[in-house]
Each structure stands twice: as structure tokens, then as C-alpha cells.
Amino acid sequence: MLASSFMPLLVGIGWLSLMLLTGVVLRAKVGFLQKYLFPASLIGGVLGFIVINVGWTTVLYLGRRTGAEAYSFERMLAIFGTMTGTVASGLLLLRIVDPDFESPVVTELGLCGMMGLFLGLHIAFFSYPQPEIGIKKWLMVVAITAVVMLVLLKVFKFWKKKAW
Numbered sequence: 001m002l003a004s005s006f007m008p009l010l011v012g013i014g015w016l017s018l019m020l021l022t023g024v025v026l027r028a029k030v031g032f033l034q035k036y037l038f039p040a041s042l043i044g045g046v047l048g049f050i051v052i053n054v055g056w057t058t059v060l061y062l063g064r065r066t067g068a069e070a071y072s073f074e075r076m077l078a079i080f081g082t083m084t085g086t087v088a089s090g091l092l093l094l095r096i097v098d099p100d101f102e103s104p105v106v107t108e109l110g111l112c113g114m115m116g117l118f119l120g121l122h123i124a125f126f127s128y129p130q131p132e133i134g135i136k137k138w139l140m141v142v143a144i145t146a147v148v149m150l151v152l153l154k155v156f157k158f159w160k161k162k163a164w
């Protein structure tokens with residue numbers, strides 16, 4: 001009863017939020033949109049394309065080589081969904097190949113989300129004061145983190161031969 005009574009309210013709030021944003025965009029001057037919106041959209045689209053392709057390639061490569069052979073495909077899909085969205089996106093992709101959540105990947109994904117908070121916390125601390133630190137130092141921290149993570153995969157023998 002409670003869940004069904006909140007749904008129309010949430011839909012209404014979402015609709016009003018969209019209408020508010022649409023009104024703000026329509027009220028803006030066309031010169032402003034031509035000057036800033038198109039270049040920002042173009043840059044965002046190109047960078048998004050690059051990030052998604054690098055992410056997909058990385059997840060596909062490591063997904064075939066990490067973990068048990070029995071659940072490597074499910075694990076790869078769940079991690080890709082998490083990497084490109086949220087844990088809920090990962091669970092949705094996992095639900096496609098494992099509708100009843102019979103594999104242990106669901107538990108692993110929950111633990112992965114909690115561990116990701118601690119493993120990525122230093123990057124968040126460097127991201128907030130990034131204008132003062134500079135992009136070079138921030139990228140160096142991200143690159144060092146990536147190398148350390150890949151070395152840890154090798155050391156703890158999570159990086160195995162291609163499974164599928």
C-alpha cells in the first residue's frame with residue numbers, strides 16, 4: 001500500500017523536474033547555446049565514446065581471464081554494468097544471464113562495491129582539489145593506481161588464462 005502510494009508522487013516530481021530543466025534550457029539565449037552547448041556536447045560525446053570503448057576492452061580482456069571459469073562471463077557483465085553506471089546496472093545485466101541469481105556473482109558484486117569505495121577513496125581525495133593539484137599529478141595518481149591493481153591481480157593469481 002505504501003509503495004503504490006509513493007509511485008505517483010515520484011513520477012510527478014520527476015516530471016516536474018524535467019519540465020523545469022526544459023524551461024531553463026528554452027529560456028536561455030540561442031547565442032549561449034551555440035557558443036557553449038554544442039562544443040560541450042561534442043567534447044562530452046567524444047570523451048564518452050573513448051572512455052566506454054577503453055572500459056569495454058579492459059573489462060572484456062580481464063573478464064575472460066579472472067576468476068573461476070564457471071562464472072567469468074557473468075562476472076564480466078556485472079562488472080561492466082557497474083563500471084558504466086552503478087551497481088544496479090551491473091545487477092540488471094547479471095539478471096539477464098542469471099535470472100534467479102543462482103551464481104555467487106551477486107555476492108561478489110556487493111562486496112566489490114564496498115571494496116571499491118576504499119580502493120578508490122584516494123582518487124576521490126585527489127579529485128576534489130584537482131585545480132590546485134593539477135591534471136598531471138591527478139593522472140599520475142590514477143595511472144599508479146591502475147598499475148598497482150594490475151600487479152595485485154598477478155600477485156594474487158586472479159589473472160589467469162583465457163576462459164572463453
